[in-house]
Amino acid sequence: MCSDxxxxxxxxxxxxxxxxxxxxxxxxxxxxxxxxQKRAVIQMKEAFLQNFTHLTVAEVEQFVKNLxxxxxxxxxxxxxxxxxxxxxxxxxxxxxxxxxxxxxxxYGTQCPKTVAGQIFCVVFASFGIPLTIVFLHRVSKxxxxxxxxxxxxxxxxxxxxxxxxxxxxxxxxxxxxxxFLCLPxxxxxxxEGWSYSEGVYFAFITLSTIGFGDYVVGxxxxxxxxxYYRSLVAIWIIFGLxxxxxxxxxxxxxxxxxxxxxxxxxxxxxxx
Amino acid sequence: MCSDxxxxxxxxxxxxxxxxxxxxxxxxxxxxxxxxQKRAVIQMKEAFLQNFTHLTVAEVEQFVKNLxxxxxxxxxxxxxxxxxxxxxxxxxxxxxxxxxxxxxxxYGTQCPKTVAGQIFCVVFASFGIPLTIVFLHRVSKxxxxxxxxxxxxxxxxxxxxxxxxxxxxxxxxxxxxxxFLCLPxxxxxxxEGWSYSEGVYFAFITLSTIGFGDYVVGxxxxxxxxxYYRSLVAIWIIFGLxxxxxxxxxxxxxxxxxxxxxxxxxxxxxxx
Ligand SMILES: [K+]
Ligand SMILES: [K+]
Numbered sequence: 001m002c003s004d005x006x007x008x009x010x011x012x013x014x015x016x017x018x019x020x021x022x023x024x025x026x027x028x029x030x031x032x033x034x035x036x037q038k039r040a041v042i043q044m045k046e047a048f049l050q051n052f053t054h055l056t057v058a059e060v061e062q063f064v065k066n067l068x069x070x071x072x073x074x075x076x077x078x079x080x081x082x083x084x085x086x087x088x089x090x091x092x093x094x095x096x097x098x099x100x101x102x103x104x105x106x107y108g109t110q111c112p113k114t115v116a117g118q119i120f121c122v123v124f125a126s127f128g129i130p131l132t133i134v135f136l137h138r139v140s141k142x143x144x145x146x147x148x149x150x151x152x153x154x155x156x157x158x159x160x161x162x163x164x165x166x167x168x169x170x171x172x173x174x175x176x177x178x179x180f181l182c183l184p185x186x187x188x189x190x191x192e193g194w195s196y197s198e199g200v201y202f203a204f205i206t207l208s209t210i211g212f213g214d215y216v217v218g219x220x221x222x223x224x225x226x227x228y229y230r231s232l233v234a235i236w237i238i239f240g241l242x243x244x245x246x247x248x249x250x251x252x253x254x255x256x257x258x259x260x261x262x263x264x265x266x267x268x269x270x271x272x
Numbered sequence: 273m274c275s276d277x278x279x280x281x282x283x284x285x286x287x288x289x290x291x292x293x294x295x296x297x298x299x300x301x302x303x304x305x306x307x308x309q310k311r312a313v314i315q316m317k318e319a320f321l322q323n324f325t326h327l328t329v330a331e332v333e334q335f336v337k338n339l340x341x342x343x344x345x346x347x348x349x350x351x352x353x354x355x356x357x358x359x360x361x362x363x364x365x366x367x368x369x370x371x372x373x374x375x376x377x378x379y380g381t382q383c384p385k386t387v388a389g390q391i392f393c394v395v396f397a398s399f400g401i402p403l404t405i406v407f408l409h410r411v412s413k414x415x416x417x418x419x420x421x422x423x424x425x426x427x428x429x430x431x432x433x434x435x436x437x438x439x440x441x442x443x444x445x446x447x448x449x450x451x452f453l454c455l456p457x458x459x460x461x462x463x464e465g466w467s468y469s470e471g472v473y474f475a476f477i478t479l480s481t482i483g484f485g486d487y488v489v490g491x492x493x494x495x496x497x498x499x500y501y502r503s504l505v506a507i508w509i510i511f512g513l514x515x516x517x518x519x520x521x522x523x524x525x526x527x528x529x530x531x532x533x534x535x536x537x538x539x540x541x542x543x544x
Contacts, residue, residue, distance in 0.1 A: 006542075007535040045336060052332055053325045060324055064317060064339065071343040106482035108380050118473040125480055130523035134531065137524075201390040208397055210378035213485065251402035252409075259406065263279040270278075 008138060015135045019102065022124050023094040029117040031089040034075075037113070041070045092230075099234070102128035103241060105211035109219060139242035147172050169250070176247065180207060180240040191229060192217060207240040280410060287407045291374065294396050295366040301389040302361040306347075309385070313342045364502075371506070374400035375513060377483035381491060411514035419444050441522070448519065452479060452512040463501060464489065479512040 048055075048063050055063075070076075087093070088110040100107050102125065112118045147168045154164045185199030194202065194215065202215040217233050218225050320327075320335050327335075342348075359365070360382040372379050374397065384390045419440045426436045457471030466474065466487065474487040489505050490497050 006538050007531070010535055010538070011531060049329050049332060052327075055324075057321050060321060067336065067339060068343050068348055071340050072348075076340055076344075101482060104376070104481045104483075106378070106477070106484050108484035108486060111484045111486040115467075115469050119469060122473060122476045125476070125482065127523070129480060130520050130527055133520065133524045134527050137528070195387075197387050197391060201394060204394045204397070205378070208401060209376045209481065210373060210397065211376075211483070212378050212380035212383045214380060214383040248402050248405065251399070252405045255402055255406050256409070259279070259283060263282055266278050266282070 011135060011138060015131055018128060018131060019095065019098050022098045022101075022128065023091060025120055025124070026097060026112065026117060027089050027091055027094040029114055029120060030094075030112055031087055033114050033117075034087055034089050037070075037075050041067075041075045044070075098124075098128075099237070100211065101125050102132040103237070104129060104209045105206060106209075107211045107213035107216050109213050109216050136238075136242045136245060139238060140246050143172075143239070143242055143246065173247070176243045180236065180243055184236055184240075187232075188217065191223075191225065192220065193223065203240075206237065207244045209241070283407060283410060287403060290400065290403060291367065291370050294370045294373075294400065295363060297392055297396070298369060298384065298389060299361050299363055299366040301386055301392060302366075302384055303359055305386050305389075306359060306361050309342075309347050313339075313347045316342075370396075370400075371509070372483065373397050374404040375509070376401060376481045377478060377509075378481075379483045379485035379488050381485050381488050408510075408514045408517060411510060412518050415444075415511070415514055415518065445519070448515045452508065452515050456508055456512075459504075460489070463495075463497065464492065465495065475512075478509065479516045481513070 044063070044066060052060065088097075093110065097110050099105075101121065112121050150171060151164050151168045154167060155161070159167075181200055181203045184203050185196055188194050188199035188202060189196050192199075192215075198215060202217075205212055205215070218230060316335070316338060324332065361369075365382065369382050371377075373393065384393050422443060423436050423440045426439060427433075431439075453472055453475045456475050457468055460466050460471035460474060461468050464471075464487075470487060474489075477484055477487070490502060
């Protein structure tokens with residue numbers, strides 16, 4: 001038990017250190033390039049605003065095209081030059097980015113644009129992803145311990161083993177859906193102003209690690225977020241990822257078993 | 273062996289059917305909404321182009337803001353109205369989208385925007401992701417069979433078991449990096465016009481299933497793609513995903529073993 005605690009503590013500390021170091025490197029590599037790109041787009045927009053009444057339709061069309069390209073590259077030309085100092089690559093946002101990389105969610109709302117940043121991203125993820133899997137394995141074990149305890153409690157109540165297995169699985173599924181999908185969606189509805197179905201969609205797309213990036217928490221400039229919101233989201237993601245990984249594992253085993261049975265049946269019929 | 277072939281055949285057919293049906297549903301759900309949204313943005317742009325010399329700076333600023341919002345939602349206002357008929361949601365692009373969902377790559381260059389599409393996406397992925405894992409397991413087995421054959425060949429040559437294990441692992445790593453990262457990057461350099469390092473970055477971000485969506489194959493409107501390019505990319509992704517899953521598995525086991533050893537050492541020292 002004591003060895004187990006050292007084990008977990010060691011893992012958490014090395015994982016946190018790895019992420020923090022990664023965040024600092026991305027911050028150092030990407031910050032200046034981003035500020036330059038933002039400044040260029042804002043200057044382009046300001047030059048346009050001073051001049052647009054004298055421009056031709058073709059020139060305005062070119063401006064629209066340049067603007068579209070900039071937004072696609074993740075540079076948003078809204079506001080004036082003083083706002084360019086708000087960076088995607090401060091330490092807190094770098095940390096968010098690093099989390100999106102190692103979890104393979106990869107929202108893509110901010111990406112490394114320098115050659116050094118892209119190469120570092122490949123190297124960093126090569127070790128960061130397996131490290132995250134190890135970390136989530138440990139969290140998964142904690143979650144399945146809960147289920148085991150429930151099973152033992154039911155066993156002491158005199159329930160049959162088959163029934164216990166079914167009930168703990170059902171408990172795991174229903175409680176998980178409630179705690180990791182339904183409840184957070186309510187929070188997103190209030191804090192982000194999304195509809196409930198958008199909240200469920202975002203929660204699922206995040207925890208399944210698809211991570212489209214069409215909805216991302218805490219990124220709307222016109223909203224006030226409570227200070228504990230980010231920490232709450234981080235905890236939700238860590239436990240939610242562990243839960244959904246267990247769930248997909250379960251479904252995979254179920255599918256493989258069914259598939260084997262069908263194949264064996266077909267084979268028997270073919271022989272008969 | 274015969275049962276094994278039925279097994280694989282059954283799996284491929286059910287997997288392909290599942291993806292195709294999913295693609296058709298998304299196509300039906302999303303196509304009209306997308307066309308409407310595109311038309312609205314193009315009309316906004318055309319109204320602006322006819323009027324911009326009479327507008328105030330504030331009105332132009334509002335236009336820039338609306339344009340930015342549209343691009344962020346994935347609607348690109350380049351070109352004129354006739355081009356709005358080119359849809360993100362034709363059958364071929366729907367299929368590409370469905371692949372990005374079930375593999376959890378999730379580039380996010382196209383996302384469902386209707387409520388029905390978003391809910392269907394959650395349900396479809398819930399079963400599609402485990403099905404993909406089952407499918408990739410099978411591909412992984414094919415790849416590890418190759419390594420086993422090499423091992424048996426070396427064994428017959430009289431090599432020691434420990435050396436064989438090390439050599440097959442090295443072969444698996446080096447060959448994989450060559451075939452799934454270095455070679456495809458060369459192809460991307462030619463076909464997509466990216467730099468070599470951008471190609472490696474894209475290949476890794478795709479196969480690791482991070483999928484930022486900052487680089488996506490076959491999506492540049494001003495490039496001519498060979499007809500076999502899409503199929504080639506699909507084959508690369510299927511085998512590449514299986515390879516990298518095996519690799520991450522290997523690294524995870526390695527990390528867990530190392531970590532256990534360190535924790536045990538610390539525990540022993542604590543007792544001594
Ligand atoms: K993604
Ligand atoms: K992803």
